[in-house]
Amino acid sequence: MISDFLNLISGVVDMPWWGYVVVTLVVTHITIASITIYLHRHSAHRALDIHPIPSHFFRFWLWLTTGMVTKEWTAIHRKHHAKCETSDDPHSPMIYGIKKVLTEGAELYRIESKNKETLERYGYGTPDDWVERNIYSKHSAKGIVLMLIINVILFGPIGLTIWAIQMMWTPVFAAGVINGIGHYWGYRNFQAEDASRNIVPWGILIGGEELHNNHHAYATSARLSNKWYEFDIGWLYIRLLEMMGLAKVKKVAPKLRFNREKTQCDLDTLQAVISHRYEVLAKYSKSLKVAFAEEIVHLKESISHYDIDKSTLKRWLLADAKTLQAHERETLSQVLSKTKTLDTIYNMREELIEIWQRSTASKDELVKQLEDWCKRAEESGIEVLRSFSQRLRCYA
Numbered sequence: 001m002i003s004d005f006l007n008l009i010s011g012v013v014d015m016p017w018w019g020y021v022v023v024t025l026v027v028t029h030i031t032i033a034s035i036t037i038y039l040h041r042h043s044a045h046r047a048l049d050i051h052p053i054p055s056h057f058f059r060f061w062l063w064l065t066t067g068m069v070t071k072e073w074t075a076i077h078r079k080h081h082a083k084c085e086t087s088d089d090p091h092s093p094m095i096y097g098i099k100k101v102l103t104e105g106a107e108l109y110r111i112e113s114k115n116k117e118t119l120e121r122y123g124y125g126t127p128d129d130w131v132e133r134n135i136y137s138k139h140s141a142k143g144i145v146l147m148l149i150i151n152v153i154l155f156g157p158i159g160l161t162i163w164a165i166q167m168m169w170t171p172v173f174a175a176g177v178i179n180g181i182g183h184y185w186g187y188r189n190f191q192a193e194d195a196s197r198n199i200v201p202w203g204i205l206i207g208g209e210e211l212h213n214n215h216h217a218y219a220t221s222a223r224l225s226n227k228w229y230e231f232d233i234g235w236l237y238i239r240l241l242e243m244m245g246l247a248k249v250k251k252v253a254p255k256l257r258f259n260r261e262k263t264q265c266d267l268d269t270l271q272a273v274i275s276h277r278y279e280v281l282a283k284y285s286k287s288l289k290v291a292f293a294e295e296i297v298h299l300k301e302s303i304s305h306y307d308i309d310k311s312t313l314k315r316w317l318l319a320d321a322k323t324l325q326a327h328e329r330e331t332l333s334q335v336l337s338k339t340k341t342l343d344t345i346y347n348m349r350e351e352l353i354e355i356w357q358r359s360t361a362s363k364d365e366l367v368k369q370l371e372d373w374c375k376r377a378e379e380s381g382i383e384v385l386r387s388f389s390q391r392l393r394c395y396a
């Protein structure tokens with residue numbers, strides 16, 4: 001009798017324990033792939049076009065497994081880029097703190113999804129067909145209830161556990177890890193104007209979103225990997241869809257090219273520097289690090305006088321000056337006045353940034369300013385500046 005009862009409540013599918021683990025990993029990975037390919041790269045950034053067949057599958061799957069509405073997710077993410085690391089950023093750990101974003105990232109998303117101004121301003125170009133209006137948006141919560149029923153029918157009581165993991169997967173990894181750790185801890189290929197970081201170089205578990213600094217440097221790129229050792233599994237899926245005629249990539253991050261024969265800046269140099277400005281700043285930061293290490297002996301007295309430590313001073317040096325408080329900029333200026341080399345390198349970095357920020361200047365004027373910058377760098381007598389400038393001239 002007990003065995004008859006167990007057979008009655010058991011699911012349609014009977015598997016060994018590891019089979020349920022595999023199923024759970026597969027279904028959660030499909031959810032992550034749907035988010036990164038459809039919601040993120042396609043809907044929010046228009047980095048690729050997707051055929052209606054996979055597009056509708058992604059929408060249906062996300063309705064089943066997350067209850068997220070395309071317009072809401074797209075609008076919130078676009079606002080995140082537009083207002084990154086400011087008080088208007090929906091989920092910046094620089095503003096809310098890493099703990100809150102990690103543990104309450106999904107709640108921050110829900111709060112912002114109720115902001116009609118955000119949806120109207122940033123939610124343009126998202127689906128507005130009958131299915132979206134009458135099912136996915138109108139009954140967003142019913143999808144996850146249907147997923148629960150399907151899981152229990154297929155797997156029996158263990159289906160509840162699989163469903164619970166599915167419900168936790170996106171809030172933990174997408175809303176928590178990417179939005180939190182992706183702006184707090186990791187390495188940076190590019191000196192973007194925010195705190196974005198690559199968590200690990202192999203984007204598998206979260207579909208490639210681990211390469212978050214790469215994404216913020218080239219937000220409209222369909223490929224998130226940039227270095228030869230980085231892997232973006234989301235890009236692999238996109239290429240497979242493209243080979244089957246189900247997707248079309250519109251844009252990827254440009255590759256930096258060099259012309260070693262160039263000895264003078266021209267329009268090509270200017271355009272390359274502007275296109276790769278975050279990479280230029282990242283390489284320049286290495287020059288600052290080298291100079292800082294060499295000049296630290298001369299700075300010890302100043303560091304002690306202003307009651308700051310070496311790591312704080314280094315952080316100020318590498319940060320965008322606009323992100324520093326007025327008293328921090330003043331203290332940094334006083335410390336740098338004690339070392340001509342470091343002061344020169346720091347101020348010339350700010351001058352280089354100003355070149356691509358001068359939107360009112362003509363292209364010829366900007367080329368002239370870039371050439372003047374390179375000439376002064378090479379005549380400064382500072383080796384790291386000279387070698388950096390010579391490399392910069394070769395940009396093509």
